Amino acid sequence: MHRRTFLLSLATRAAALSGIAPLAAAARASTRSAPPRVVVLDWGLAETLLALGVVPAGVAEISDYNANVVAPPVPPGVPDVGLRLAPSLEWLAQLAPDLILINSSQESQRDILERIAPVRAFAIYTDAGAPYRRAEAVTRELGALCRCESAAEALIARTAQALAASRARLMAAPARSRPLYLIRFFDARHIGVYGARSLFQDVLDTLGLVNAWRGPTDYWGIGVAPLEALAAAPDAKVLYFDPLPQGVASTLASNRLWHALPPVARGRVAALPPFWGFGMLPSAQRFGEALAHALLANPTLSVSGVAHP
Numbered sequence: 172m173h174r175r176t177f178l179l180s181l182a183t184r185a186a187a188l189s190g191i192a193p194l195a196a197a198a199r200a201s202t203r204s205a206p207p208r209v210v211v212l213d214w215g216l217a218e219t220l221l222a223l224g225v226v227p228a229g230v231a232e233i234s235d236y237n238a239n240v241v242a243p244p245v246p247p248g249v250p251d252v253g254l255r256l257a258p259s260l261e262w263l264a265q266l267a268p269d270l271i272l273i274n275s276s277q278e279s280q281r282d283i284l285e286r287i288a289p290v291r292a293f294a295i296y297t298d299a300g301a302p303y304r305r306a307e308a309v310t311r312e313l314g315a316l317c318r319c320e321s322a323a324e325a326l327i328a329r330t331a332q333a334l335a336a337s338r339a340r341l342m343a344a345p346a347r348s349r350p351l352y353l354i355r356f357f358d359a360r361h362i363g364v365y366g367a368r369s370l371f372q373d374v375l376d377t378l379g380l381v382n383a384w385r386g387p388t389d390y391w392g393i394g395v396a397p398l399e400a401l402a403a404a405p406d407a408k409v410l411y412f413d414p415l416p417q418g419v420a421s422t423l424a425s426n427r428l429w430h431a432l433p434p435v436a437r438g439r440v441a442a443l444p445p446f447w448g449f450g451m452l453p454s455a456q457r458f459g460e461a462l463a464h465a466l467l468a469n470p471t472l473s474v475s476g477v478a479h480p
Contacts, residue, residue, distance in 0.1 A: 206317040207269035210288070212255050212280075214240050215295055215451040216272050219310055221245065222453045223322045228268045231255040240447040242457060256280070263287045270316075291316070296368070296449060298390045303373035306451035330452040337463040338378045344467055349439065350383040350407045351375075355448065356419045359426055360398050362411075363448075368392035370450060374459050383407035391449055398428055405433035409440045410465060412448075441465050 210229035211217040217230050221243040229252040230236060233245045250266060253259040256277065263271070268288045273280065275294040284290050293309045295302050307327050314323025353365040353375075365371040366384040369392020375382050383404040388394045401409060409432070415423065423429055434440055443461055447454055 210268040213274040218453045300368035330456045333456045337459040350381040
């Protein structure tokens with residue numbers, strides 16, 4: 172009797188295990204095919220993942236991301252992991268991501284971050300420039316990493332199509348735009364000017380527009396200059412990015428140097444909405460659309476001289 176009960180018990184356990192084995196194999200296969208859970212410390216990478224339909228397991232400085240990058244926004248409920256250059260290691264450990272994504276300028280954090288999860292670094296802004304082309308390549312890398320290759324190709328195509336549409340709008344306009352300065356105020360006397368090696372320069376080239384800035388830039392594509400440097404091209408127009416620093420916003424109306432600049436004195440100045448100057452394809456598309464709108468909506472900005480390839 173006991174022997175029969177024992178044999179029945181063995182048969183029951185064998186049957187149970189035979190049912191569990193396929194489930195475990197399926198679970199392992201599902202884990203292998205599921206996209207990795209990624210924490211992102213770079214905003215350009217974050218905007219790209221969100222545009223691909225991938226919601227990160229964590230993003231750095233979410234409030235500032237939403238204010239500066241603007242779109243696509245980080246969905247509510249995504250954890251904020253702290254500063255881009257000094258994330259909360261305790262919080263990262265609790266989130267237990269499969270990967271931590273950084274840009275190449277954040278490499279100094281790699282050793283400490285790899286105590287928590289493997290790290291992948293991507294180079295978009297380098298001394299070689301061409302961030303738009305690099306953004307396309309990195310978008311494909313992210314698509315492969317997150318198993319959404321078709322979404323990556325769609326984003327690349329959608330961005331190219333949107334920029335082509337913005338260029339067509341500018342070329343079809345009866346009035347053409349002058350060379351332009353793209354600036355960001357640091358304070359009332361100093362500005363950052365976007366030029367060679369910037370994403371914005373790549374968009375200007377794609378749209379057939381001329382950048383008035385010929386000065387040096389760092390590998391992010393931005394040069395630092397005194398405000399009076401904008402007088403070097405008196406026929407240019409000036410577009411500046413909102414929001415203005417608090418001190419500038421309160422004094423610009425009474426800033427004599429600003430109003431003495433030829434483009435400003437002649438009304439060839441306009442504000443652009445907030446943009447992250449170091450983004451990827453989503454920033455490029457939105458910038459191209461905003462720039463075309465600003466140039467075509469303001470008659471004083473659209474008077475002669477679009478460059479043709």
